[in-house]
Each structure stands twice: as structure tokens, then as C-alpha cells.
Amino acid sequence: MTTVQDLPQIKGVKNIPLEEQFTSGHRTCQGCESALVMRLMIKAAGPRTIVVGSTGCMYVANTTYYSTPWVVPWMHTQLGSSGSAATGTAAGLASMMRKGKMKQEPINVIAFCGDGGGADMGLSAISAALQHDEYNLLILMYDNESYANTDIQVSGSSPWGANSTFSPPGKVHRIMNKRWKKNMAPMLATGHPNCRYVATACGSYGLDFNNKIRRALTIGGPTFIHSIDPCPKGWDYDPKFSHELGMLAIETGLWVQYEIIDGELILNGPSRSIGRGIRKRKPIGDYLTRQGRFAHLTPEDIQYFQTKVDETWEKWWMPGVIPLTMSDE
Ligand SMILES: Cc1ncc(C[n+]2csc(CCOP(=O)(O)OP(=O)(O)O)c2C)c(N)n1
Ligand code: SF4
Ligand SMILES: [Mg+2]
Numbered sequence: 001m002t003t004v005q006d007l008p009q010i011k012g013v014k015n016i017p018l019e020e021q022f023t024s025g026h027r028t029c030q031g032c033e034s035a036l037v038m039r040l041m042i043k044a045a046g047p048r049t050i051v052v053g054s055t056g057c058m059y060v061a062n063t064t065y066y067s068t069p070w071v072v073p074w075m076h077t078q079l080g081s082s083g084s085a086a087t088g089t090a091a092g093l094a095s096m097m098r099k100g101k102m103k104q105e106p107i108n109v110i111a112f113c114g115d116g117g118g119a120d121m122g123l124s125a126i127s128a129a130l131q132h133d134e135y136n137l138l139i140l141m142y143d144n145e146s147y148a149n150t151d152i153q154v155s156g157s158s159p160w161g162a163n164s165t166f167s168p169p170g171k172v173h174r175i176m177n178k179r180w181k182k183n184m185a186p187m188l189a190t191g192h193p194n195c196r197y198v199a200t201a202c203g204s205y206g207l208d209f210n211n212k213i214r215r216a217l218t219i220g221g222p223t224f225i226h227s228i229d230p231c232p233k234g235w236d237y238d239p240k241f242s243h244e245l246g247m248l249a250i251e252t253g254l255w256v257q258y259e260i261i262d263g264e265l266i267l268n269g270p271s272r273s274i275g276r277g278i279r280k281r282k283p284i285g286d287y288l289t290r291q292g293r294f295a296h297l298t299p300e301d302i303q304y305f306q307t308k309v310d311e312t313w314e315k316w317w318m319p320g321v322i323p324l325t326m327s328d329e
Helices: 033-045 082-098 115-121 123-131 184-191 206-218 232-236 239-251 270-275 299-314
Strands: 049-054 074-077 108-114 137-143 197-202 222-228 258-261 264-267
Touching: 033 049, 033 108, 033 137, 033 206, 033 239, 049 082, 074 082, 082 108, 082 123, 082 137, 108 115, 115 123, 115 137, 123 137, 123 184, 123 222, 137 206, 184 197, 184 222, 184 258, 197 206, 197 239, 206 222, 206 258, 232 239, 239 270, 264 270
Parallel strands: 049 074, 049 108, 108 137, 137 222, 197 222
Antiparallel strands: 197 258, 258 264
């Protein structure tokens, strides 16, 4: 395994690097939290980084012909192949350095994918990447809870009941998406013993986000981060509320912030206080009623949603994280 860069944890917002590696020149929607996630990610990683991105909003809107906000080397990869592109890039760099065709130096390799590209289409390639502990790489799944770039189709990461172009509410069937969101981070953490670092994150907590990126890039081996990204277009709200909605996802207990380091789970931010019983979860209605994609939900639907969130905290083996219960038999 090649060495990693010296990227210390950032202590306080005053110490965040001023240099931007994701600047002007993108065409994402106003208030797009995924664009903020890209900015936070590459700010923490720094200039000696190669970014590989699978098809989706963060590819298309960030590389409109002849313009791009990326300051670092950047490459597009096929929608389901963030995992294989990350492994291939890391392997290519290692090979070039071994053959003396490149200077020996640690270069960060980060592949990002959306929820459609990662949680659905590219799951097997991500799984393969996380098995290769000879390579240092990070896969960042930015989750706007739909196939957003092709006009908001439902994905395996879309929440129950959400209105999308594939799940529009009708007179006969009000709830068209009856699936509960895939639980990606724990699935990958428990299933990949060679992976030393898995985390969840949210752009509303910028410093925490920066530091998770740095921990993922410095621990060694393949790593994975799943971020929840409010999307004004797909979630249907005024763009100025992106930050607030990210916080509400966590304060209601729907999204849980944590790191899993060498198999040890550490809750952080508001999720830690919720987990310790110091802080009460806000009602899920505070989050749902702020978004047009849930405008058709009745009070009974919202109560059902609340019951499901309560279950994750009250009945799961690891509250909010692992949905297993132990049989009495
Ligand atoms: C194999 C393949 N199928 C379909 C498409 C069309 N397509 C391009 S972007 C996209 C949506 C991807 O969704 P997601 O990964 O969640 O990223 P987002 O657009 O939400 O940022 C789709 C379906 C494609 N590019 N390649
Ligand atoms: S559709 Fe959503 S994720 Fe895509 S650019 Fe717009 S706000 Fe960002
Ligand atoms: Mg998406």
C-alpha cells in the first residue's frame, strides 16, 4: 500500500484552508447541497487529489462544455462504476510509481457517485473496491434521494412516500414509493472487513464534513462516506432552506451522523446527544411538511413515518444504525 498524505484534523473553522479547489463555473441549481458537498470534500483533500465522478448532477452540471469548477484533475466515469474507477485509478498510480514513470508521492483518489449510481447501479463495484485494501481510496456517495439529473426518478435511496416522476401521487394510489430507504453505510461497514472507515455526513455540518474526508483519506485502504444532500429541485423547497433541512434530517433522527473506525461506531453531532438520551428528537413532521415532495401526505401518513423513525431508535439492535433484533428463542 502506498503512503497517505499528512492531512491533520482541522480544529475549528478558523483553521479551514482558504484555498478553493471547486470554484465558480458550475451550473447546479441554486441552493444545491451536493455542490457544497463537492466543495467541502475537495477543500479538505487539497490539491494533490484526483477526482473521479460517475454520471449524475455532479458530473453533468459541473462540466458543461468548456467550463468546470474543478481545479484538481477530474475524470468522468460511467454511472455504475465509481468503485471500479476508483480502484483502477489507484492501481494505475501505484503501477506508474512502481515503474518509475511518476514521482513517488501520495495522491488522494476520490470517486463520487450519486445514490442512483452508488446505492443502486454501482453497489457491486463499490463492494469490490472496499475489498482491495492494497489501495488508498475514498468513495463518496452524495445522496439527493433520487436520480436527479434525469428529472427526479425514484431510487433505492428515496424515502417512503416521496413524490417523484416515477412515484407521482394519484387519486387511487396516494403513496407510490412504498420502499424504505436503503441503509448503505452499515451495509458496507458490516460486509467489508478490509474497510477501516465508513461514515455518514451532511453538508450542514461543514467542519465535521471536512474532518471525515480527512480521516477517510489518511486511515489507509479503501473507505466510504455517505452524505445526505438536500436538493431544492427534487425535494421541492425554497433553495435558501437547504442548510436547515440538512439539520432537520438529523434533529428528527431520520438521518444519523456517525463514523465507524476499525469496527467501532462513534455517533457524532446531534445524533450523539440523541443516542445518549440527552436530546429529544424533533417530530418528523417538522421535516416532511417543509418539502413539496411530501405535500400529499395525510396526518396518518406522517404518523406512520414517525412510527418507522421511532422504531429505528427504540427497536433496532444498534439504535438508528443496525436494523436487527435478537430472537428470544
Ligand atoms: C448506464 C446508464 N443508465 C442511465 C443513464 C442516464 N442517467 C444519467 S444521470 C442519471 C441519474 C443518476 O442519478 P444519481 O446517481 O442519483 O445522481 P444525481 O443525478 O441524482 O446527482 C441517469 C439515470 C446513464 N448515464 N447511464
Ligand atoms: S437537481 Fe438537485 S442535486 Fe441536481 S443540481 Fe439541482 S439541486 Fe443539485
Ligand atoms: Mg441522486
